[in-house]
Every structure is written in structure tokens, then in C-alpha cells.
Amino acid sequence: MNPSEQELPYTRDIRSNAEDVALIRRMCDADETALGALYDRWMRSLHSLVVHLLKDPDEAEDVVEETFWQAWRKASSYEPSRGAVSTWLLTIGRRRALDRLRAKARRREDSLTREGWVLAEMPSNAPDPLQTTEGAERRRHVLAALRELPEEQREVLELGYFKGLTQPEIAEATGQPLGTVKTRMRLAMQKLREPLSMYRESAP
């Protein structure tokens, strides 16, 4: 057995996208140790997001496992031009978590509850000790951009992202016309992506 498989570093240091892409290539060549390495790099981030969405550690573990398994099975469908590996992974994980959330909400018919705003739960500026300097910096910028959004724009963003509501559902939850919801969402997203453009330009 490969000794590296027994180590569980869970550090988020030196996670460049180029290294992630190299791991995905190896996964395409059916190298399962690359899956283990990708897990070590992103398990923590993914797990945190999924726990946050589902509020259920047991279910979150299922989703984490399903997500990495899907990444293994679908590694060849990853396209570097469409974003970072981490984006791809977190998108798969979030989608799976939201599917579960929707299924549960359908059962309990409380899909439109609006309690538990996300921003309030986020630590203000406390750096994540596990995150790289660049990662921490990005995070600060995104958080700052999020805080600067007008309340109503932030609301549609959070309902969409963290609650997984569709635009018509958000319109219903907020009592706003669909057109207004669409406009708010667009404006919010445009402002949110601005702080990231600087990182994109420096990317290869």
C-alpha cells in the first residue's frame, strides 16, 4: 500500500489549481492515489460547505463521499477552461447537498423558511488558520464585497446560494416580482465577481 494513503494531513496549504488539475489528469488515467490526494486537499472545504448547507454532520459525510466519487467517475468531464478544480468540486457538492435539502424540504414543506441568515453566522474577519495567504485574501475581498451589497441584493444571493431556491421561489419567499429578483441577483453577482477579477488576470 502506498504510504501516502495512510497520512491525513488535511492541510489547505499549497493548493494551487495547477496541482489540482494534475491530480484530475491522473484520475482520468485511473490513478486512485490521485483521488486520495484530491480528497486530502479539498475534503475540509467541501465538508465545511456541506455541513453549513445541511446542518447535519452525518448527511454531510455522505455528500462528501458521493462528491469525491462523482469526481472520480466524471474526472474526464472536467474542463480547465470552465474554472478551477475547487470550483468544480464545490459545485458538485453544493448541488448534491441542495438536492437533499430540497427533498427534505418537500417532505416537511418548509422550503421557504428564511431563518438563519448566512452572513450573520460568518466570522467577521477572522482568518482561517488553514487557508493560504492568497486564499485568505480572496476570502476577505469576497466577504467585503458581500457586506457592501444592499440588503435586498444580499438576500437573493443567500437564498439562491445557501438555500438553493430558484428565482421564482425567491420571488415567492420575498414577495417581490420575478423581474426584480432577477435584476437583484444579476447586480449582486456582478459586484461579487469584481474583487476576483484581479486574481483571474494574474492566472496563467
Next chain:
Amino acid sequence: MSHEEAYSELAAIALGAASTEVSAAVREHAAACPECGPELVAMEEAVAQLGQLVPSAVVNRGRAAGIRSRLVMRARGERETRSSAAPRARPDLARGVASLTGLGHKLTPESQRAVEAEIRKVAPQEKRRTFVSGPVLLALAASIAFVVVAVQLGRVMAERDALRAEVASGADTANAPGTTGGRRAENEALVAAMASPDVKIVPLASGNATRMGRMFWNPSSNDWTFVVYTMPPPKPGMTYQIWLVTDSTKISAGTFNPDQRGHAFMQAKYALDRDALKAVAVTEEPAGGMPAPTGPIVISGSATP
């Protein structure tokens, strides 16, 4: 879809808040549009950053290690299946346990069909149902009773995965009795049973590669251990039923319902002639089980490689 229409939907697409039809149309446009394409990527990156704003959740290291181990083992099993469809005759210790946890090998669709045909051939189901009388049914049903060993199988599997890593790193210690508590000792005993040179392993699979299982049979000790992985729940009112297929009969080996992770894990003692077992099959049957298989075969495998 026009550029303007697509552009106005990009935010919703990036957030996953648009309908699937709109999403498909916009993505098709964006793939070819020099403006929408990069904008969508940038927005998706921003959305991913949102995902990293959440506070770090506490990770249970043991369970995280179990998930990792299971993933790598499943992936390895899949790779080995790709490179050689032939199951190994005699697994070594690490391989045996890897098969248990990762359910490595699966049958090719061709061999799968052959096995299913063989099972159907052994005893046409309608005929059996007509001729088997009440007391015989009871005898059949009672002949082998699998005991559900673990209710919270996910936990046990994770722990055994962690154990597997330890066993694999020092195979010599694997057969030594456990010294660190009951659960560990139990796991080691199980691992040892699986790895016994006498153990027969019947890989169970479906055309759908996501459903896999294993039957471990030790003809010397009459120990049977059955495990399935990633089984969807049976339809409402239905249950899964295990069958030991011999040349002359199909022996009901009890029913099970997988837990929420799709696992089921059962053990039983039952004496069967060393060469009698031809195949193992799982069918979907009305709750409570049936005296002979009536439903579709969900997974199956041949006992004669």
C-alpha cells in the same frame, strides 16, 4: 436564445437558481459566445468563493479517514476491473479486505447476463411457486437465517476501513487477537475470517455498476458474510431477498433493507456442500420475503469462476 437574453440569465445560472431548460439554453449560448462564456466562468468562480466563506466545520478524523479509504478502495477496484475482468482466485489478506470494503471486482455485462440466465434456468420461478408447499416453504425460509450484524453499518464500515489500513501496513499482526477493546477484536476476527485461505468470494453485481455486493463463504466453518454497497432502497412495500442457488434449488437466505448509505451487512452460519453453490442472487420481493424468487434480480454473481 439571443445574447441579451442569455447574458441576463448568467447570474442565475452561476448560482444554480435557473430552471434546467433555461440553464441548458444559456450554457449552449455561452459555450460559443466570447462575452457570456468568460463572464459565466467568472461568476461561477465567485460563487465558489462564497462556498469557502463558511466557517470551518469540525472534521471527525476517524470517519474522514474511513471515507477516504473507501473511496480509494472503490476506485482501485474499478481500475482493476477495467484492466482485467477476471476475478482473482485466491485473494491475499489485503486484497480480501479491500474486496470487502471497496467491493473491487465486478462482473462484465456479458458474464452477468450469463449468470442471470443460469439462475433462471436452474428452477423456473413459476413452476417452483406452484409446487412448493407450505411446510417446505417454512423449512426453506428457516434453513438459513442471516443476522443483521450492524444497524449503523456506515460507522462500522468506516471503522473497519481504518482498521484495514492498519492491517495492510502490518499483515503479520492481522491474525493476532485484538488487544484494544471489543469492537476492534470483532473487526479483526471478521477481517481474519474474510482472509481465511478457505474463503470463497462471490462478487455480486448488476449491469448498473453502482450496485455491488459480496458473499464471503467459508465452507470449513460454515460462516457466511454478506455485504452490499450503494444499494438504492427497495420500492415501498418491497424488500431485498438473498438466494443461494444450487443445481437443484434456490435457498432463501433472508431479507434485508440497506441503510441510508446503501449498505447492508449480514452474517449467518449454514452448512452447504463445498461444491453445491452455483450462484448467489438478490431479488426484490414483497416485504417479508417470498418462498422462491419472483421479482427481478437486482444483483447476482456466479460462484464458479
